[in-house]
Amino acid sequence: MPKSSTDRPTAPETVWLTAGTHTGPAPQAALREHLRELKNSERIQDFLETENTSTPDGHVFEARWLVDDDITVRARLVTDGREHVDTERRWTLVAEAERPWDLSWPSPATMFWPEKSDFSWDRDAAAGLRLQDINPLPKEDAALRRLLKDIARHSWSINVVVHEAMTPDHEGRLPLSRLLPPGLRHRVVEHRATPEQFHAVNWALGDLGTSVPRGGAVILSGTPARIGYDEQDFRVRSVFLDGSEPTELLDSILRFAALPRPLPDDAVAALTALREEWRLLTMEEELAHARAMAASYAEALDAMTKSRDLYREATELAHAALADMAEYRDAASAVRAARGGVKHPLTKSLQRVTDSLLSRRVPRGDALQEARASEERARESAG
Incomplete structure (x- = not known):
């Protein structure tokens, strides 16, 4: 298992991804209807729906569209089909363009999900928090600590903790998402700590090695931390919640989003599926x-x-x-048979030839013997 950010593959610059949850039954119905509307209006070129074979009642939606007139984007949204608390269902979305991703391009989430729906789909998968609204932090210390630890470990989103120096008016309760470029509106979770939660939230953030300035904000590193992340670079000392644009905080979010991002295990699998299982x-x-x-x-x-x-x-x-x-083997056997006295067919043939030759030499041998006997007799007579 990877132990640090350097052990993991990083998200390519061409890739946009997020994960969320949908409340209510049959999210595929909302997806299907919205994709048909976008195809009919030519906002997307085409889409395809298939079953998610890895989980019962899960679905896979693929869509293709153009940005900047000639750059193709391919995106894949998967619903796992499994019901969570309050019938929530997890979904993951990965999109890849032919060029590095431009945050001014439309959010791929809006190319699948309808902006207005009877059910909420724009919630972060880690804790079910809203992606386009303010999320007040829990009042109870243990719940606060548990929430921050969970989002730091498991959220795919950019988590921003903002401390309110004083109770804001209506203008100060407007979410950051309205000021973000389209490519970040569904990738940022804004957490709000009330004035009296200053010490409690910093006690909880201490487990993560960071803190939030009084009346300021901090961007959490995530797990594993983004490459090049320095906690001091992403702490904003003052955030004025008076309806004005928090320029310093927005700039910090943009700089954080530009850092190389180590991919969570589920994100690696989602990106691999987009590239290797594409069917549209x-x-x-x-x-x-x-x-x-x-x-x-x-x-x-x-x-x-x-x-x-x-x-x-x-x-x-x-x-x-x-x-x-x-x-x-036959030749070797014949030699062994000849040496051992066994009448091998080849040995028999050789023996016949030998016998024939010997039979021809016998008369010559007898005559020689007779001559020698005669010579011996002659020597005896002379003596």
């Missing part, structure tokens, strides 16, 4: 895919043919070697 192909892509498959089959067939020829050649060589071994 254009005609040109289908043709290219068919050609690639044909070329792959041709290569496989060629390899099989070469393998067959090599196998045939190897078989013939093996048979020849076996024949040579058989001949050698």
